[in-house]
Amino acid sequence: MTFLLPTLAEPQHFSLAEKLLFAALVLASALLFWRRFGVILDKILKSKKDPGFHLFPIGERIRDFVWEVVLQAKVIRQRPAAGLSHAFVFWAFCAFVLVTLNHGAQVFGFGFLNPAGTIGRFYFWFAAVFALACAVGILALFVRRFLIRPRWLGEKLSWESGFIALLIFVLMVTYLAGFFVAGTGTSIRVLWWLHTLSLLIFLPIIPHTKHLHLLLSPVTVFLSRGSFSRIPPLSGDEDFGLVAGADLTRLVSLQAYSCVECGRCTEHCPAANTGKLLNPKAIVLGLRDYLNHCGPSSEEPLLGKYNSQQAAFQCTTCGACEFQCPVGIEHLPILVGLRRGAVNTGAWQDTYGSKLFLALERGSNALGISPAERDKFIARQELPLFDGTQEYCLWLGCMGSYDPRGREIVADLARVMNFLGTSYGVLRKEKCTGDPVRRLGNDLLFQQLAEENLKNLAQNKVKKIVSICPHCVRTIQEDWKEYGTPPEIEHHSEFLARHADRLPRQPLQDKVAFHDPCYLGRYRNVYDEPRAVAALAGELVEAPRNHERSFCCGAGGGLAFLGEETGDRVSNVRAAELVATGAQTIAAACPFCNSMFRDALAAGGEGAPQLLDIAQIAARGLPPIGPDSSGMDSNGMGGSGI
């Protein structure tokens, strides 16, 4: 077998001049590398320590590292062609670590891999397979970048990327060619030096370009904050979020330098795709620029010259960027951090924003309606009050308490729970969970709302909550943890899915398109449960962007309260996608999505599909209501007083 495979040729002898030249070049290359890399490392290490950061549980970190870095799973899964090409390059680099060490060592006679020996022969061939895959991969990436040119890579062609691709290609070709030349001639010497020079030129380029990700991103992925959109606690009396350089934490700085500028965040961003100023990639690169020019102890505001306040407040916090990012950048703590800096210091002045904050400073809900209206709704719907004996506390949320459509959803969920015989009760008093102010960066209000709610729930001895609103669910379960121990909570899709086999299927031939709410899908990883409920109404069809790639409705991040958007409305874009599926029914699972699509579909005119929450779908198949439960009749909803 071995005689069929050519052996890798290596130069047999290096003259003293060659040895000295090689040593000098290595030293020069390393110095040039360190001159830049040292500066970057210094900026990262001089940044503030991350409050609330723990290395544990380390098992999860190792698992994520293997999945995302070693196996390149995220890179491949979300962009298969480009991802696989990238994976080939990455795996080849890993395989080449030993080859390259041996390559340098052999100059001084310390080569440890013998091309003629069993291990050496095997390893060089093993590396050759990767080299071939890498050469093909880098060629494919070159074609994509320079000929296909997807728009999220930016309008400007990056010549440095072309040059790097060329270097990588030369590295692989000069290695592979070594199998086809003799070990004694000039050709192998030329190949060897070409390979060496490519390497030594590549090294100092790394810290000067986005290829820095090759060193930093494995660290970034390993040191993630541990869960999706985890907003770090503020530390001490002088921490108001990301205001200036001194507020940049090590993780933020590390992430800013890790960005590989692939533009996946921009490709999926609802703001960037509807003509707004916000571009998540530009935010990260803006921070990098800031670090380069001002550094981590500067007083220069982070929002101003390097990033725009207007852009930061256009984020719906849908999290598509953070979900997509292959190098471990956590965009949400950054964007929310910038907003915290602007709101906690009063720098953000917005008519709608102030109105929302003032409504929640004095009142109980984001809609600014008197709680007496909630009492009236509860009485009219005959919703039982929670008294500690029921299994569930039915959390209404602002939309379920005050929004006419939200109230319909609550009423229908109550009907289904009655039908299933599940006991539940609603609280006499409820305040906004603080979701919109949390995402807008108002820590003062968020803390007040979280603490008051936690106290109220504890006084009422609530153990288990079910809610129609994914925003309430997320905020109660995750964000409140900073201020206490919230009760167990689930979204009504999870509750309904568990009982779906007891709910009557509807004899309809309708097609149903389910829209994944960001705060249920990406934030909570719940995709199948709402579909199981939506399927009661007919055959499920999918919009082109679904599951973890779902496109936002435009309401999240407090934006539902901030007035008209610039550019196209996100809700219109998404509603058009849902309508294009040809479904007769659009199923939603979030009262905010519902309210956004209600308006978008109404603008579409006649023949629009009907829009239903999954609770409404579940309730539609229930047997007709008897005379004794007329309180649940939908007629009771008329004139909701808003």
Added chain:
Amino acid sequence: MKIIVAIKQVPDRDSQIRIDPSGKWIDESDLQYAMNESDAHALEEGLLLKEKHGGEVVVVSAGPESVGTTIREALAKGADRAIHVVADELGTLDALGVARLLAAALKDENPDLILAGLQSEDLGLGQTGVILAELLGLPHASLILQVEKTDTGFSVKRELEEGWFQTIELPTPAVLTIQSGGNKLRYATLMGIKRAKTKEVRRLAAAEIAVDSTPVAVLQQVALPRKQKSTQLLAGTAKEAAAALVEKLRFEVRVL
């Protein structure tokens, strides 16, 4: 410029109001409190003037310990220091009594401008600010939407009936009572709350301020508005309902 803003803590609009057994006051046990709305606008006007012309904003408030939260809110929004006239039985005083307490508390302050809300959301007397002006012997104007500083004093915009406005000039010092809605309120910030912790709050016990606070107006009784449910739904077709409506308007309400 030294600006005094008089603020009052009132039951929150969203509170469920109950009458206490004496029938002379409301049950305060389960109430949420907030800053009186027109006082919040007065504070905002004071802060805007300070931001424009420099100086100091001092808030003054009379009331029990619980008023501390409202004072802190004012400090968080940007007031520089505060005077708290600690008085538990404020409900038994009339506007004259409260104004006397405030006037005594402000005795040594020598401000350039005193701002107060037009009227309180709970009692709605609309008197405290103007009586305070009389007690201090200062000129005053009420129903103010905007205040501008001039070389000699202030030019202020007053809101009259039926959409009319009036602009008048006042010398300094003066007392103005501010109408709600003339400016946009700012929201409280975390930074403001943290900074407020170190700001001075001078406490004066009402008993130590030797003023005559014998009420000249005595509160006899408070009562909730009586609920009158007189909505009637007219059944039948549009024609029948219209006929029934005409009949009711003609014979029951007698407006036709």
